[in-house]
Amino acid sequence: MPAHQPDDPFEDRLSAALHRTGGAFDSPRTELTAAGARRGRRMQVQRRAAIVGSVAALALVGVGGSLLLPGGTPDASPPSLAGNGSKAATTSYSGDDVVRALVKLLPKGAFTETESRGTDEELPPLAVGVFDDGKGPASLSLGLDRIPADAGKIDPSAQVMPCPEDGQGDLDSCESGLLPDGSAVTVYQGYEYSDRREDTKSWGADLVTPAGQHVSLIEWNAPAEKGEPVSRPEPPLTTAQLKKVAADGVWRRIIDAIPEEERPTASAGGHGGGALMPDYVVMRKLALLLPKGLDRDAGVSQDGYGSFVVDDGKGKGLVQVNVQPGMSADAGQLFGSGAETLPDGTRVATRQEPGEKGGAGVVMWTVDTLRKDGLRVVVSAFNTGDQTKAATRAKPALTMAQLRDIALSPRWTSTED
Structure with missing residues (x-):
């Protein structure tokens, strides 16, 4: 595996099982991505890039507890929710605060909490339950999180989950637009499984503000994303309601209370060259670069790394990418005499070898590239969806030519998608 690949890019939080937002989202498998976590594993709203064909995952842990929505026994919001939420403020919010704020915005009904987190925990704030x-x-x-700004600037339209291009994706509907305050929001109606092998629908709203506050709200028409039969024809909130809840100002105040943290950089790993590419950017770019006709599932990521389990109808396979800046000093060690040098100075090396994690019959195909500015992009494909288990197909789902196209794509150096 490429240098600096994390030992467990969420292996024990397998996206498909692991699930979405900071511990609780799992977007439409081929429809959105997100997945994440902060502090090295920031939350990645798994439905984001998925809408263009991606997915992310986070583990969901049941905690139990229940609350009544307005109409039952209302629970007043804590005084802290009225705070100004400035980054300099000392205000913090508990998981219960997040749940109470959500309950006040939902239609009349009952909400049984499964998991919640506040602003002072390792993973980003969230509230997950059954409504x-x-x-x-x-x-x-x-799920709530903050998108780090590049030089203090955020382009919400470039950060919000994109709708698929015409003829792509498997959503019933998807609309993206701007709110009066400049925030970008995408509202979609899709399915938990892109092949619709089950009737579980997945609808959601993804919102990014000019300040980088990120809100992801997702609902299903079953008491669980997976493993439970549908309990109603459609999820409870309409697209208009999803948009309204996601746009409420309370989430921005809570997100502003998340402690600022220094993001990991390549230099921290012994190499200079600037910050690692944020996980949600890696996932969005990889999703857009994967060949058409693949069912994408189980996406996981962290800064500088992203992966998807894909299936072309002939069995599952894993595809992963590492994006590492500041690697020029390692060119001699990484690229031998047999490496190709392109006219623009980019070095390219290819490998077809046995898998590294012991799965029976597993092979790993890799295209390793290093641009003149020191950006290294390594793309690998395996003939299994889990490197520790036996091969599920004779060859990886992507050819060496397709891996090469992904690794050399100008998307990796572009500020746009």
Whole structure:
């Protein structure tokens, strides 16, 4: 595996099982991505890039507890929710605060909490549970996080989950637009499984503000994203309601209370060259670069790394990318005499070898590239969806030519998608 690949890019949080937002989101498998976590594993709203064909994952841990929505026994918001939420403020919010704020914005019904987190925990704030408006229980997930600004600037339209291009994706509907305050929001209606092998629908809203506050709200028409039969024809909130809840100012105040943290850089790993590419950017770019016709599932990531389990109908395979800046000093060690040098100075090396994690019959195909500015992009494909288990197909789902196209794509050096 390429240098500096994390030992467990969430292997024990397998996206498909692991699930979405900071511990609780799992977007439409081929429809969105996100997945994440902060502090090296920031939350990645798994439905984001997925809408263009991606997915992310985070583990969901059941905690238990229940609350009544307005109409039952209302729970007043804590005084802290009225704070100004400035980054300099000492205000913090508990997981219960996040749940109470969500409950006040939902239609009349009952919300049974499964998991929640506040602003002072290792992973980003979230509230995950089952909402029942009297028409059937439905899983509901809210994830909050901050997108780090580049030189203090955020382009919400470039950061919000994109809608698929015409003819791509498997959504019933998807709309992206700007709010009066400049925030970008995408609202979509899709399915938990892109092949619709089950009737589980997944609808959501993804919102990014000019300040980098990121809100992801997702709902299903079943009491769980997976493993439970549908309990109602459609999820409970309409697209208009999803948009309204996601745009509420309370989430921005809570996100502003998340402690600022220094993001890891390549130099921290012994190499100079600037900050690692944020996980959600890696996932979005990889999703856009994967060949058409692949069912994408189980996406996981962290800064500088992203992967998807893909299936072309002939069996599952893993595809992963490492993006590392400041690697020029290592060119001699990484690229031998057999490496190719392109006219623009980019070095290219290819390898076809046995897998590294012991799975029976597993092979690993890799294209390793190093641009003149020191940016290293390494793309690998395996003939299994899990490197520790036996091969599920004779060859990886992507050819060496396709891996080469992904690794050499100008998207990796572009500020646009």
